[in-house]
Amino acid sequence: MEQGRNGAPPAVRHLRVAVVGAAQLGPGKADLLQAVAELGSISAAGRATGMSYARAWRLLEALEAEFGQPLVQASRGGSSGGGARLTTLGEAVLGAYRRMQAKAEAAVAPEVEALRALLRATAAG
Numbered sequence: 001m002e003q004g005r006n007g008a009p010p011a012v013r014h015l016r017v018a019v020v021g022a023a024q025l026g027p028g029k030a031d032l033l034q035a036v037a038e039l040g041s042i043s044a045a046g047r048a049t050g051m052s053y054a055r056a057w058r059l060l061e062a063l064e065a066e067f068g069q070p071l072v073q074a075s076r077g078g079s080s081g082g083g084a085r086l087t088t089l090g091e092a093v094l095g096a097y098r099r100m101q102a103k104a105e106a107a108v109a110p111e112v113e114a115l116r117a118l119l120r121a122t123a124a125g
Contacts, residue, residue: 011112012104023066025097029059033094036072042084
């Protein structure tokens, strides 16, 4: 399980950002981009994020259509094997999303801690 501040679960798990028009970036696409960056493979990234290769590819194609440029550069398999990596744009998009996540987490942290304190108080008494 993911950890947020002070080892507690993150308060902001599902940040979905409407970029423009129908273009949206949320945890599924961001986690897929992160997995491609870490694993170097679209199929491995799909497996790691709990989706089929076809679904992973569709999400990446949707991102490409929304941003007008590839976010992932894929190479076909063969004797040297295939692979995938984030383009400069893909790295920028993922970085921006992760920064928004961190800022959202920090912004709600005091209120989340207040709620956790209320839960502890009601559980104790």
